[in-house]
Each structure stands twice: as C-alpha cells, then as structure tokens.
Amino acid sequence: TGPPPTPPASPPAPPEPTPTSPAPAAEPAPPAPSTTTPPPFTPPFSEPAPATADPAADTAADEPAGGAVTWGSGEVFVSLGLAAAVSALLVLARRRRHARYRPGSGQRDDDLPVAPVVYQLRLAHLRAQHHDEDIELEAETDEPGDTAADDPATHEDQSEPVRSGAASRSRRAETGTEGQVRVLTPRVRRVIGAATTPGTDGGPAEPPSVVDIALDPTAPGAGGETVNADAGKGTQVAFDQARVHGLGLVGPGGYAAARALLLTLLTATPDGGSVPRVFVPAADLARLLGVPGPVTGLPDTVTVVADLDTALTALDAPQPSRPAVLIATPPREPDQQARLQQLLDNNGQHGLTALLLGQWRPGVTAYVTAGGIISATDPGLGEPLRGTCAFTLPETATRDLLAFLRTAQPRDDTSGVSDAAEPQGHAPAPRQAPTPPEEGAPSPLEHTGDGPDRLEITSGPPIPEPAPAEASGEPDSEPRPLPPRTADTGLGKPAPLVLTVFGAPALHWRPDPARSEDTRDLSGELSSRPVELLVYLAVHPGGVSRDGIVDALWPDEPPRNPASVLRTVLSRIRRALDSATGRAVGELVVAEHGQYRLDPAVVEVDYWGFAEAVTARRTATTSERRTDAYEAIVTHYGGPLAEGLEAEWLVAAREATRRDALDAVAALARARVADDPDYTLDLLETARAFDPHNELLYRDIMRLQHALGRHDAISRTLTLLRTRLGEVDAKPTADTVDLAQRLRARDTGIPVGDFSRSTAP
Known part of the structure; x- marks a missing residue:
C-alpha cells in the first residue's frame, strides 16, 4: 500500500490548544486506502471512493434523508437531524420557562437567552420545513407572466423601495455569524456498516450507534461516471460505530468532525431508547473544546473522568442497559488497547461505541482535511466514507451547544417556587410557610396559609395600570388597534x-x-x-x-x-x-x-376582539371599565396563538397574548376570590387551559377545591398535573405534592407523615 494522501491546499485550520498528549494532526499517518494511488479530488468535493468488495454487506439500502445545514465560511456544517433536535429542545426549554410565569406579575422581559448557533439551527430547521414550498414559490416567480396584478401594492404609489438582497441581509449580521443559513436537502441517506436493512424484520429500525457523519456530494452520471450532484443534493451518510468497533479521527479537521459527532450523539433520540452516556477524560475534553482548564456547564449525559483507565473501569462496570460512548485519545499501552478492544467487541451489540481522537487500528480511522473532506480511510468498512464532507463544528459553537443542552435538560426543582426573575421594580413576594393542620383550626376560608385569600396568583402586587396618556403609545410587540372603520x-x-x-x-x-x-x-x-x-x-x-x-x-x-x-x-x-x-x-x-x-x-x-380588549384595559380610567376589559380579554382568548404553526416571529406574540390572558385572570381572581370562590375556581380552571404546565395554577386550584369541600378533586388535580408536566419531561415539585398531602389530611384525618410522595393524593 502507498503512503497516506497529502491533504489538498486549503486555508489553515484554527490551531488546536497545546495538548498534553498528541493531537489528531500529530497522530501517526492514517491507514492508506486500498488503492495504490490515492484518488484525486478537487476541494471542497472529492472524487468518489472506490467500491468495497461487497457493498451490500457494508452499506444499508438507501432511505429518505434529513439533510445538512451550514452557514458562514463553512466551519459549522451539521446534519439537519442535529438542527431539528436543537430546535425541538429550544421549544421545550421555552415551554418550561414560560410555565414558571406568575400570572398577574406583568413580566415581559424574561425570554430565554440563546446563543447564535442555537438560534441559527432553529432557523435552519424551520426553513427546512418550508423548503419545498419555497422552491416552488421561487420557480413560480421565475415563470413568464406578470403576477404584479395580484399585489395590492401595485394599485398605489409605492413609497418603499424594493430592497436588494445585500441590503435585506444587513440586519442578520446581529446574529453573530457570517452569512446566512444554507439548508442542503439530499434525498437519500446511506448507513455504512449497518448489519441489517433498516425497517426490516432482521433488526431494529435503527440502532442508537448509527449517527450521521457526512454528506456525499457526488452522484452517478449518465454514463456511469461519478459527478458532482446538483446544488444541495447528494447523499447523506450515516455510520454504525458499534459494528466497526470504534472510529478514529485524524488530520487537521479531526477535532472539528469529532465535535460534530459528539453533539449528534448527545441529541439523538432513538425510538424507545435514551440518549447515550458519554465518558470522556478531562484532558481530552479540554483539548477538544479548546479550553485551558476543566470544562464546566455540561449536560448530565456527559461524564468527565480523570483518565482513560477510569473511563474504561466505568464502562466495564455492570450498569442498566443504556448506550454509552467513549471519547478519548487512543490508548498507547498494549494492555489498554486490548482492554478497550475487548470492551467494544463484547458490548457493541449493547450500544457501546468509541470515538477516538487519533488512529485506531482495531476499528476504522478516517483522515479529515482542514476543509472537512474525509480523504483517506482504512480499507473495508471505512472506504465508503472517502471523498465525503464530514460534519464539523468549531470550538465556540460546540461549547455554546453543550451549555444549551444543560439549560434544556429537565430541572430537579424541589422548592416549588418559580425561579423566573421578578418584575423590575418589585420585590419578590414572600412565600407563605405551610401550616400543619391542628385540632380546632379555623375554617379553610379563614386559614392564613392555605385559604383562598392567600392564593399565590393574588399574592404579588397588582400590575401598575398605565396613565391614560401612556396607554396610547403601544410597543410594536403588543396588540395594535384596528384602523377606523368607515x-x-x-x-x-x-x-x-x-x-x-x-x-x-x-x-x-x-x-x-x-x-x-x-x-x-x-x-x-x-x-x-x-x-x-x-x-x-x-x-x-x-x-x-x-x-x-x-x-x-x-x-x-x-x-x-x-x-x-x-x-x-x-x-x-x-x-x-x-x-x-x-x-x-x-x-x-x-x-x-x-x-x-x-x-x-x-x-x-x-x-x-382580543387586541381591542387589551387596548381597552390599558386605556380604562375606572376600576369598572378595567374589570369589563379583563373579562373581555378572557372571553376572547381562545388558546395559543396559531397553534401548530412554527415560526420565530410567533414566539413573542404567542407568549404576550397568553400572558395578557393570564394577567386578566389574576386581576379578576384578586377582585372576586373573597366573595365568590366558586367563580374564582372556574377562572383558574380556565387559566389552567391557557397554561397547562403552570404548577402555581394547580396549587391554587387545589386550595380552592379544599375550601369549597371538593376534596376528592384534589387527587384528580394532582394526577392531571403529573400528566401534563410529563409532556415537558418534568414532575411536580415537592411543595406541590406536600400541599396536596396537607389538604387531603384535613379531610381524611390521616397524619401527613403517613403519606408518601409516590402514593400522595
């Protein structure tokens, strides 16, 4: 076999941090391809890789592809599956954050901050959902014929100039990334190393060890030759790491490819499975992420260990069946090599895989150029990777995504108190300590801790009402009045x-x-x-x-x-x-x-009608008119704004209208709870439909159910809360469960200590 191929001339890769052990670029040369002379290629796309002796055994049948996403000068190049996963996690994280809103607080400045890479991946996912229709719109626009007659603006003098593409993109520089998101949509996805064809009776639909690794930009030509595919097309390439017993990455682009694989693994959600646990030595993780010291702020699925021996011991210990991934520099000592190889050989079928930051002879090693091209691999299973464009991530984007994954993971709240920031200018409302039931205790309506006069929804200060002069200046994000009808x-x-x-x-x-x-x-x-x-x-x-x-x-x-x-x-x-x-x-x-x-x-x-009611509330000069406006707001609110429609512009509008409705409920409850707890309970049930994951509402509903003697309903309310929180991977807090226990104890006479949280009402 010949020497490894020489990477093509390309811009130099960003320098890796000074390692304490060899970095990928300094690894020994990767195994040479099975050909004597490496196949030539022209950046950024290489010539097709030679076929394996038995392609059918190594590559699963083609299936529908997800696609790829890139922007800027190409440092960020990831699968659309990763973009979709990040997008879904962002939606989930926002839902959890919004559920901590205290109705009546008037807070509007607590949006979840997101890093530019997270926002761009969200936009890429949304754009992919409209991809085919947008192409049709562009094609229909390019067709001969005048469609200007369908534009109402053509019937009047246009005061606004048609902006150029460059001018229209000026605002997008604020996202912190160069250029715009480009979504590539290959129609085919090929799994390399799959033991069975996905979706057949021979095995699972797709094992958790299969990850998207690259995009093949080539396609078969009319005469059987290989040519570059049309823009945005090609084949998405996935790789079964378990079957190849470990993947090693070398070359100046090895770390960038490893970072993309790490994020792909951490966001994969196999059907009926779980996200794999990742074990990585501290020194390797620091080099991979480009930080000088220990890495913090990682998701719980990443376990940082002291060294490779510690990682191997953890992987070798009996654990519940769950896929696991080792990311580390390949072992140098023969004993360590044999130990790792044995682990992979014996546990690959259980989802154990390894991503090695260097050459790994027992499995597959791929050489990744600075431009992200996989230019050489081992013979055998790795050969179909040659000439493909590896998915890559830069260090900063990887750190931001890991921090986001930690933010988006389910929280283990035990306080039961919203941790959302209090409105500016208001001190946090003091939390009422629970009072255990006593003999001869006052009636629930008079109880200082849990009576309806102490509802959490009414515990904070009321929203300051704007002066009439202020109410006319509506911010752009709020409802605006209709033009006058003539x-x-x-x-x-x-x-x-x-x-x-x-x-x-x-x-x-x-x-x-x-x-x-x-x-x-x-x-x-x-x-x-x-x-x-x-x-x-x-x-x-x-x-x-x-x-x-x-x-x-x-x-x-x-x-x-x-x-x-x-x-x-x-x-x-x-x-x-x-x-x-x-x-x-x-x-x-x-x-x-x-x-x-x-x-x-x-x-x-x-x-x-809803917008007019909100405007009426802001311009009301008497309490009677404000009450009428609050009732109109609740009446007109019919659920989430444009439910099922996903768009970033909708996020703020959807949440603003929901909070306007919740604030109206809080104001009406504050005014009516002392005289009409039945009406207030109906209000809170309505608010629960507006905000089905807000624990505060469920606690206040249980308090009112207790005050009205509807003790059996308390258990049903807690069960419903558990069900709804399960939709956002959350559980009721300890305070909520304890409240239900105390309220039921007053009815049953059973001491609170006799309840357990798992069997609480």
Whole structure:
C-alpha cells in the first residue's frame, strides 16, 4: 500500500490548544486506502471512493434523508437531524420557562437567552420545513407572466423601495455569524456498516450507534461516471460505530468532525431508547473544546473522568442497559488497547461505541482535511466514507451547544417556587410557610396559609395600570388597534370570511353573511406560506410593511426577489379564494401607504376582539371599565396563538397574548376570590387551559377545591398535573405534592407523615 494522501491546499485550520498528549494532526499517518494511488479530488468535493468488495454487506439500502445545514465560511456544517433536535429542545426549554410565569406579575422581559448557533439551527430547521414550498414559490416567480396584478401594492404609489438582497441581509449580521443559513436537502441517506436493512424484520429500525457523519456530494452520471450532484443534493451518510468497533479521527479537521459527532450523539433520540452516556477524560475534553482548564456547564449525559483507565473501569462496570460512548485519545499501552478492544467487541451489540481522537487500528480511522473532506480511510468498512464532507463544528459553537443542552435538560426543582426573575421594580413576594393542620383550626376560608385569600396568583402586587396618556403609545410587540372603520368598509355588515388565529389557524367562508352560523371551511385550500402570511397580518391589524413581512417569514435569508415572491403568495391566496367561493369575496389583503393589512370589510378575525380588549384595559380610567376589559380579554382568548404553526416571529406574540390572558385572570381572581370562590375556581380552571404546565395554577386550584369541600378533586388535580408536566419531561415539585398531602389530611384525618410522595393524593 502507498503512503497516506497529502491533504489538498486549503486555508489553515484554527490551531488546536497545546495538548498534553498528541493531537489528531500529530497522530501517526492514517491507514492508506486500498488503492495504490490515492484518488484525486478537487476541494471542497472529492472524487468518489472506490467500491468495497461487497457493498451490500457494508452499506444499508438507501432511505429518505434529513439533510445538512451550514452557514458562514463553512466551519459549522451539521446534519439537519442535529438542527431539528436543537430546535425541538429550544421549544421545550421555552415551554418550561414560560410555565414558571406568575400570572398577574406583568413580566415581559424574561425570554430565554440563546446563543447564535442555537438560534441559527432553529432557523435552519424551520426553513427546512418550508423548503419545498419555497422552491416552488421561487420557480413560480421565475415563470413568464406578470403576477404584479395580484399585489395590492401595485394599485398605489409605492413609497418603499424594493430592497436588494445585500441590503435585506444587513440586519442578520446581529446574529453573530457570517452569512446566512444554507439548508442542503439530499434525498437519500446511506448507513455504512449497518448489519441489517433498516425497517426490516432482521433488526431494529435503527440502532442508537448509527449517527450521521457526512454528506456525499457526488452522484452517478449518465454514463456511469461519478459527478458532482446538483446544488444541495447528494447523499447523506450515516455510520454504525458499534459494528466497526470504534472510529478514529485524524488530520487537521479531526477535532472539528469529532465535535460534530459528539453533539449528534448527545441529541439523538432513538425510538424507545435514551440518549447515550458519554465518558470522556478531562484532558481530552479540554483539548477538544479548546479550553485551558476543566470544562464546566455540561449536560448530565456527559461524564468527565480523570483518565482513560477510569473511563474504561466505568464502562466495564455492570450498569442498566443504556448506550454509552467513549471519547478519548487512543490508548498507547498494549494492555489498554486490548482492554478497550475487548470492551467494544463484547458490548457493541449493547450500544457501546468509541470515538477516538487519533488512529485506531482495531476499528476504522478516517483522515479529515482542514476543509472537512474525509480523504483517506482504512480499507473495508471505512472506504465508503472517502471523498465525503464530514460534519464539523468549531470550538465556540460546540461549547455554546453543550451549555444549551444543560439549560434544556429537565430541572430537579424541589422548592416549588418559580425561579423566573421578578418584575423590575418589585420585590419578590414572600412565600407563605405551610401550616400543619391542628385540632380546632379555623375554617379553610379563614386559614392564613392555605385559604383562598392567600392564593399565590393574588399574592404579588397588582400590575401598575398605565396613565391614560401612556396607554396610547403601544410597543410594536403588543396588540395594535384596528384602523377606523368607515362607511365604505361595511360597518355593521358581517364579513364574508372568518379567520381564526387562536388555536389552530382556520379560514371559513359565509356564503350568506346574514346566516353567520352557516360556514364552509377553506383552510385546506391554502398551503403553509399563505396561512403564515394571513396569521402575520391578522396579528398586525394596523398594517405592516413588505420588509417586515419578508423579515418575519424568511428571517435567515430572503428570497432572491422578495417583492415577487410576496406577490406570488398573495396570488395563491387570491386564486384559492376565487376558486373556493366563485369570486364571491373581495380583496382580502389590501395595501395603503406601503402597509399591507387584512380588509375588515372582507374578513373577521378573532384576534382583533382580543387586541381591542387589551387596548381597552390599558386605556380604562375606572376600576369598572378595567374589570369589563379583563373579562373581555378572557372571553376572547381562545388558546395559543396559531397553534401548530412554527415560526420565530410567533414566539413573542404567542407568549404576550397568553400572558395578557393570564394577567386578566389574576386581576379578576384578586377582585372576586373573597366573595365568590366558586367563580374564582372556574377562572383558574380556565387559566389552567391557557397554561397547562403552570404548577402555581394547580396549587391554587387545589386550595380552592379544599375550601369549597371538593376534596376528592384534589387527587384528580394532582394526577392531571403529573400528566401534563410529563409532556415537558418534568414532575411536580415537592411543595406541590406536600400541599396536596396537607389538604387531603384535613379531610381524611390521616397524619401527613403517613403519606408518601409516590402514593400522595
């Protein structure tokens, strides 16, 4: 065999931290390919790797692929599966954080901070969901024909210039990354080293040891030769680490590829399985992440050990069946090598794998260039990796992602008190210590600790009401009033269309507006982009500019011609309505003075009544008018804003409307609890539907159930809380369980100590 291939000329890799043991770039040369002369390649894509003697035995059948994500100059290049996992964890972390909101506090400045890499991966995942439709929109825009007639803005003088692509991207420099997110969508995924074809009776759908490792940018040509695939296409490559008994990575890009594999492993969620435990020596982890000392802030799934011997001992100890991964510099001593090889040989079928930061002769070693190309591998199972582009992550992005994983993991709260920051200008409300039941204790309505007059939802100071002069200045993120309706907008005449944005978005048509109950559902006539545009315009009833629409719907990178694509979306809405209604409705979207908005003469929107109630609450000058406005807010709130629609612009609007509704419930409870606990309990049950994971609401519901003598309902409330918190990988806090025990003890007469938390009501 010949010597290892010489990496191609490329920009130098960032220098690795000075290691205490050899770094990948200084490892001995990797095993040479089975060919005498290494296959030539041109950066950034290499020539195809030679076929193995029995490809069918080494590579599973092709299956649908997930895709890849990159931005900037390419240092971040990861699988779309990793982006989707990070996106899902961000949604979950936000839900947990939002559930700690104290209704009535008025707090609006406690958003979950996220690192740029987390935000970009979230955007990439969202963009991938719209990928096919966006391509269709671009293609439809490029087709001959004038679609300008479908754009309401063409019927008036446009005061806003059509921005260029460069100008439209200036705002995105604030994310801290170069360039925009690029989503690659290979249609095929190939698993190297899989023992059986996924999805067959011969084995599980996919073992946890299978991880996405690279993207093959080549495709077979018409004459059987290998050519570069079309932009964004190719084949996604996965690798079964357990079958190859360990993967070693060497070369200037070895550490970057190892970092991407580490994050892929930590975010993988096999069906019915669990995230693998990762064992890594402290010195190896410090070199991998580019830090001079001990690494902190890691997720619980990462165990940092003193050295390789400690890691091997931990892996060799009997443990519950759970996949595990060792990440370490390959052992130098023959005894250690034999011990590690034996562990991998004997436990590979149980999910034990190893990612070695250097050459690993018993398994597969891959040489990764500074540009991320896997240019050489061992003969055999590793050969299909040659010429592929390895997924890579830089040090800073890896550290940020590890910190995010720690933030996103389930918390073990035992205090039962929200740890969300208190509103600025208010001191934290003092927590009432639980009072054990005593003989001759006062009635629950008078009890100082658990009576309804001590509900947590009413324990803090009320929201300061704005002065009338302040109420007119609405911030952009809050509901804005509708434009005034005049005689020509059909005042008093029912609109033919009804758009519902609370709950799942839905569009209905009234063939006969005089019979408002007779409606036809048109929701299925619209694809996702038109629906998102209608929802966006619905929550901006005062109108929004073209730039605002483009920035919201395409936050990472606008279309090549934003104005044309927006016209195409509007054209789709117009054609769908004309087809479904026989041209019976007027222009749904109108444009005035460069602002797009929904025409209130054509469509009725549930959100508008809610926004008007919020404005009425802010401008109310008497307590009676504020109470009326609070009741209107609760009445008009119909659930999460645009439930099921995923978009980053929706996050703030969705949470703001939810908190407006919860604050209204808190204000009404404060006013009514002493005189009408039944009404207050109904209010809190309504609020629980608004915020099903908020423990505070469940505790107050149990207090009121106890005060009203509905003791059996306390157990059902706690059971429901356990079920709902399970949706966000959480459990009731000790304080909540203890409260249920105390309240039930007063009814049953059983001492609190006789209850256990596992069997508590």
